[in-house]
Amino acid sequence: MQHEGNTERKSSMGIRIETDQDGVPFIQLGSYCLRLDLEELSDRDKEKALTELNETPENVQYALAKLRELISNEPNLRVPVDVDEFLVKFLRPCKFAPETAFKIMRRYYRFKTKHPKYGVRITPNSVRHVFDTEVFKILPTRSPDGSRIFIMNIGAKWDPKKVTLEDMFKAVMVTMEIAMLEPKTQMGGAHVVLNMEGLSMVHFYQFSPFTAKLIADWVQECVAVRLRGIHIVNQPYIFNMLYAIFKPFLGEKLRKLIFFHGTNRKSLLERISADCLPEKFGGNANIPNYPGSLFSDMLFYYEHDFEVYNTYGYAIAEKPSIDSNSTSS
Known part of the structure; x- marks a missing residue:
């Protein structure tokens, strides 16, 4: 994610936004740190993902390839199909079942198309x-x-x-x-x-x-x-x-x-x-x-990223084909 600059604000309690050496913003709250954890999984978390999500290199490779195939066959769906990180955010919660991940992705973007006030310029x-x-x-x-x-x-x-x-x-x-x-x-x-x-x-x-x-x-x-x-x-x-x-x-x-x-x-x-x-x-x-x-x-700091996310989804031509009674596939 890219980070946009912003005027530093400091609360009356002395709490303020700071940035680390990589420009990632965070708020230090006593001994706790509030920030977005965008780093890849640690070795310990990878072991947990292997046990709970069956996240092996072979399963990840297969799921990515299959999900790309499903997306390529879906009319008017515009997403960054070549970006692994984008696809993984749908695959990992589904334990790398590409068909399930694709169903959720399709519902996610169909919802935005069916209800544009919740899917346009949401930042x-x-x-x-x-x-x-x-x-x-x-x-x-x-x-x-x-x-x-x-x-x-x-x-x-x-x-x-x-x-x-x-x-x-x-x-x-x-x-x-x-x-x-x-x-x-x-x-x-x-x-x-x-x-x-x-x-x-x-x-x-x-x-x-x-x-x-x-x-x-x-x-x-x-x-x-x-x-x-x-x-x-x-x-x-x-x-x-x-x-x-x-x-x-x-x-x-x-x-x-x-x-x-x-x-x-x-x-x-x-x-x-x-x-x-x-x-x-x-x-x-x-x-x-x-x-x-x-x-x-x-x-x-992530405003620009959300503007990019708002460009993903179904093209206008997809709108008439959406089921008017349900967001489910």
Whole structure:
């Protein structure tokens, strides 16, 4: 990825964006470092990938060749077929099964074609106000299995007048694109903690069966990320009403990955190690609370890369052939 320069911003706590010798931006949070892990897998992670993903040189070579063949036979799909790193981000979460990876790739770009407002000009800067208000945050820690940990504050920090549901969904898409880029996350996957503290009827009224289905379809059909768990915490009673909207659109596989913890921190820590979570969620990781605007600034270094990503996908001629009833292949 290329890095765009940006004016250094320093918070009132003295936390700021820095860059390493390779120009990679990072935020030092006490003893923790928040950055995008774009390096190739370490030797230890390669051993893990061999065991969990069957990632042998022979399997990788076969999967790359087969996926290129499938892409070449798909009308109007424009992606960097000769770039191994691009193909691997779809293959690794699928344990190098090229047919499965191709299905997800096709659904991913068909979704963008079918819903252009979620597939055109989606960059970190276009949704920086979502990150600025800390509705969406990424922890600098990872779970023992290498999973990224994302926090969504669907309650007190979410003001629908400032951050629309559409904007929030776009921010999720940006964040998942980032997760897809990190080799370590391609292997380890992601945990998502939905903090429902402060959820009110104002928030509930932002959702409809249509938007619930849209989100559920995208999560289940289009994202090339190994989802390890969706953890619902601090949910008030009205959350049951919100979940009732989503429930009809959730497949069995996704339902098994949803865990309802409420205020039971012990229950959450049985799924995510205490060493990875801040005290707010019952963990013992002493992670300073960094301003969301700093995270936005860090992502801005990759703005150009996202502009390039927006050029990938189906040509306009593909649009009439898309199934109007489903994003699935």
